[in-house]
Amino acid sequence: xxxxxxxxxxxxxxxxxxxxxxxxxxxxxxxxxxxxxxxxxxxxxxxxxxxxxxxxxxxxxxxxxxxxxxxxxxxxxxxxxxxxxxxxxxxxxxxxxxxxxxxxxxxxxxxxxxxxxx
Amino acid sequence: xxxxxxxxxxxxxxxxxxxxxxxxxxxxxxxxxxxxxxxxxxxxxxxxxxxxxxxxxxxxxxxxxxxxxxxxxxxxxxxxxxxxxxxxxxxxxxxxxxxxxxxxxxxxxxxxxxxxxxxxxxxxxxxxxxxxxxxxxxxx
Numbered sequence: 575x576x577x578x579x580x581x582x583x584x585x586x587x588x589x590x591x592x593x594x595x596x597x598x599x600x601x602x603x604x605x606x607x608x609x610x611x612x613x614x615x616x617x618x619x620x621x622x623x624x625x626x627x628x629x630x631x632x633x634x635x636x637x638x639x640x641x642x643x644x645x646x647x648x649x650x651x652x653x654x655x656x657x658x659x660x661x662x663x664x665x666x667x668x669x670x671x672x673x674x675x676x677x678x679x680x681x682x683x684x685x686x687x688x689x690x691x692x
Numbered sequence: 693x694x695x696x697x698x699x700x701x702x703x704x705x706x707x708x709x710x711x712x713x714x715x716x717x718x719x720x721x722x723x724x725x726x727x728x729x730x731x732x733x734x735x736x737x738x739x740x741x742x743x744x745x746x747x748x749x750x751x752x753x754x755x756x757x758x759x760x761x762x763x764x765x766x767x768x769x770x771x772x773x774x775x776x777x778x779x780x781x782x783x784x785x786x787x788x789x790x791x792x793x794x795x796x797x798x799x800x801x802x803x804x805x806x807x808x809x810x811x812x813x814x815x816x817x818x819x820x821x822x823x824x825x826x827x828x829x830x831x832x
Contacts, residue, residue, distance in 0.1 A: 643714075646710065646714065649710070650710060653703060653706060654707060657699060657703040660699055668695070
């Protein structure tokens with residue numbers, strides 16, 4: 575039982591670390607603010623949640639005490655990180671940060687030009 | 693340009709309760725585990741600041757009509773009164789004690805008078821932080 579638990583915990587924490595690394599590489603490699611934000615908010619959120627889940631399972635399966643604060647942290651990160659990404663992205667769009675020059679679709683631009691012409 | 697804050701405000705409505713609950717947990721767990729009045733107060737102030745960010749100052753003052761300067765004064769008064777209370781038992785100033793009490797739902801619980809001093813610290817920290825932030829936010 576302990577050996578299987580250690581395997582699962584190790585897998586979850588490794589998965590979280592690798593996802594965070596992928597998020598960091600995405601932030602460096604991707605071309606504009608919006609794609610970078612996409613990489614950072616999604617991948618890093620899942621990475622942190624994986625690490626926290628591994629920690630929770632380590633506590634409950636190996637050390638035999640349930641730590642509800644870690645569960646609360648998972649819920650908190652799961653709710654707040656996408657909202658933070660949305661707010662940063664919207665602030666970037668509203669202050670006029672340009673899209674990548676190969677972007678093909680910008681639905682907000684029509685609405686914005688309508689609001690300005692009023 | 694009028695902005696649409698529905699996502700931010702809805703997330704805030706859910707998150708504020710989690711933050712306040714966790715700050716109360718930190719406040720009450722300060723005797724045996726990391727936590728206490730200072731960090732609990734800072735975290736409650738953080739929840740109130742999140743409310744101020746998501747909604748405007750008028751809405752927050754209407755929902756939570758607290759005078760933070762009076763809150764600071766109340767906290768200081770509580771802290772001093774726990775010190776003066778020790779005079780009634782012929783012991784030096786600020787001597788704290790604790791005892792085990794049978795509570796209806798919680799069973800045997802250790803109740804310490806240091807919690808009352810911590811309550812004073814908690815109120816002072818909330819009051820000072822919110823006074824600073826509201827004064828900075830209101831001046832143009």
